[in-house]
Amino acid sequence: MFVLCSVSVFYIAFLHFVTAFAELQYPLFQSFESIKTRSSEWKLNFSSSAPHCFASVYGLLQQWPNTFFPSGHSIVPCEIPPLTKVYHGRRDVESLPESPEWVSFDVEMAYGIMGSTRNSHLLTFQTTRTAKCVYFDGKSATLMGTGRMDTQMLHIYSNVTVPDPNGHFGPGLVQEYDRARGLCSWAHERGLGGRGWGVEGFVRMNAGFEMIWCDFEGETLRLVEHLNVTAPLLPKNVPEEVYKKEEADLTSYLPLPSITTRSPQSTHTKNPTENHPAMPPNFRHDSEREPFLRSQGWGWFTSAASHYGSSGEGPGLGENRVKLLTCGILNYYSPKFESQAKARGIVERETLNLTSEGFWKADLGDENERMTALNALMRRRRSHTLDDISTDDAAIMKEDSERVLKNLLSQSSNCTGIDWTTMTNGIVQTYASPLAQILQTLQNYSSIPPSNNTAERKWMSSIRDQTHSLLLPFLEYPSPKEDPSIWQLDSTLFQTTYSRCHYHHTRLLSPSLGIYLSPEENSFKWAVEETQAGICNILIDIGFSVEDIWNTTFNQPSSNSKDTPILALQDQKEIPR
Structure with a gap:
């Protein structure tokens, strides 16, 4: 066009x-x-x-075309290559998230959503083999505006409004968990994927790209790092100071964190409440003392722009960690x-x-x-x-x-x-x-x-x-x-x-x-x-x-x-x- x-x-x-x-x-x-x-x-x-x-x-997996034309119309089979890193932010010490949950392709996005709390954790995962996925184009992970999630809603509920025209569809992220479970259930029930095989994730775009991962207990995605990234608060009523920290001597080989599996009863995420550790915080106590609160959101957006941004000469690289199977574009x-x-x-x-x-x-x-x-x-x-x-x-x-x-x-x-x-x-x-x-x-x-x-x-x-x-x-x-x-x-x-x-x-x-x-x-x-x-x-x-x-x-x-x-x-x- x-x-x-x-x-x-x-x-x-x-x-x-x-x-x-x-x-x-x-x-x-x-x-x-x-x-x-x-x-x-x-x-x-x-x-x-x-x-x-x-x-x-033309615009698949590109940031600017999908930002300018946010209502996606495409559903595309895709693959994530082996050893691709993805990130997940949390507010608890659990080794594995409940399933399904979200992972981002940029660390700045995971931290931008879940960072600057008194219990911020960053989990780094890596694919152990090729992971199969489905990509929804447009700004398909954006909660604001109309039309952004139409393709997902039609796929799950056969309409673009609610699961039940006479029922109630919960607010905000509650709807997101309903969509995530709906997509993962569809793949499982139709024999398209399951734990460790077939379709295991759904790729979408916000400012950057993210993926709904259906089952964290499968072997396709391996936890390689779990860090408590809670930063010390700034002193009360004292101007912010920058402290230099000596670099630690690190080797290229670090032991992997142990994986604590969940019981089958707790594997699948229920609709979380505001205080659920999977939910991004609406506010932060002592926000003026959080040293990175103001910069973390900006870091998320600048990271997305540097990874995916276009110029006047044409598109940028796009999300090249996702490989589209273009003969199956719908x-x-x-x-x-x-x-x-x-x-x-x-x-x-x-x-x-x-x-x-x-x-x-x-x-x-x-x-x-x-x-x-x-x-x-x-x-x-x-x-x-x-x-x-x-x-x-x-x-x-x-x-x-x-x-x-x-x-x-x-x-x-x-x-x-x-x-x-x-x-x-x-x-x-x-x-x-x-x-x-x-x-x-x-x-x-x-x-x-x-x-x-x-x-x-x-x-x-x-x-x-x-x-x-x-x-x-x-x-x-x-x-x-x-x-x-x-x-x-x-x-x-x-x-x-x-x-x-x-x-x-x-x-x-x-x-x-x-x-x-x-x-x-x-x-x-x-x-x-x-x-x-x-x-x-x-x-x-x-x-x-x-x-x-x-x-x-x-x-x-x-x-x-x-x-x-x-x-x-x-x-x-x-x-x-």
Whole structure:
């Protein structure tokens, strides 16, 4: 969706400049009049679920996409590699937590939640073998806001509100323990996992990533350290002082803590009370004397940002300690969930000024209003929840997830081995930043005087360089002797170039070539092709328009015969084929 919106901004800006500068009698744009008449061809279906499905896969295990679009729609099988460390904070001396409980992938998160009490303990665990898990995308561990936990609620209760529409669902973390038990019970009852085998955890995101671990008495997760991290209180009414402590001589080998197993009766966590040691404290006595109370939350967030943060050039590493089995990605944006798409389409046609076909009714007259509308289109997934998913659709998703997980456990799944997250990330990195650069170059045209042919040529050359780079994998240049109509939409060259671009990533995914896709992979093939089609249609059309203008306006022999040979050498950079 990010890339498609970049294309939308690019296209609208391009058309806007063509219109504005043609009216100002800029000579370069007199030949662009035909672009305005064919602008109806440049349409993106904003009601399609394909770009949302694409964007969901692109954002898996990434902090920023899941923060900006917090209502997750994906359920993904995953694995935790051997010897991966996870952390758990407590307010008691028990060697093992009751089950199920939470572990974090960052020590700062465990301490940020449970630290700075008079009985703070930090438990470090390490996986002894590959641990199988299920990942819910979005901010699926966030207790505030709507839609964050919809996928989990539908999976457990077949609705997004409460287990029993006529019953009571407890407040705050009580609901969290109900969800944790519900997910673990589902895996156990459906033969998908249990103590020491199959699915043993559920990965979710808050500021960072955490995991519900179903059974701490299994052998997959080993306690390697239990520390009492209670810090001495600061003196009363005395300014804080920093004391230096000599480093202790440590060896690389330390004895492992003994494991005290719990009785079967106490293994599973009941709904805890406020004073339960598993619950984060609501307040702390002598809080002004806790030396790290103010910094521990900040440490949690900065740790998450440093581990997972994105930049303007693309996503960060994400949670790379979790390995997604991408051939089994399940997503509520799949075409099979039509009820959700129809309900969403009705709302967005009204709020986003879309036609019944999903096309945006753009107003090119007011630039500020246009950009405001484009921003709303780019952000529309922020409002998507799963409120309109029917119980039948929830049952389909549940059955699909059980089928996928059983196939993966038995290693009998029809999996191509494609890493769909890598593919979608590659597409975003290929187009997002270059399209933004082209847009910036387009906007720079307003500073060029109409009479400055040299600056105009330099500007057009820059545009051509950039569009050429994006068309390079798909375009085979025609002979200079070809008629200028070769650059039109209805030409064979356009159709051939478009086909190469459209199926650039999926050309080999065909039963005729012996490659058979599962229903899940078919959904993502559809999402990639639909997204790529929207990019290619506009990008190639604009690229061809640039080539047409270049050949018509700038690639002609100079009226000065002395310059003709030089211009021919500089401009006609044709490589013999």
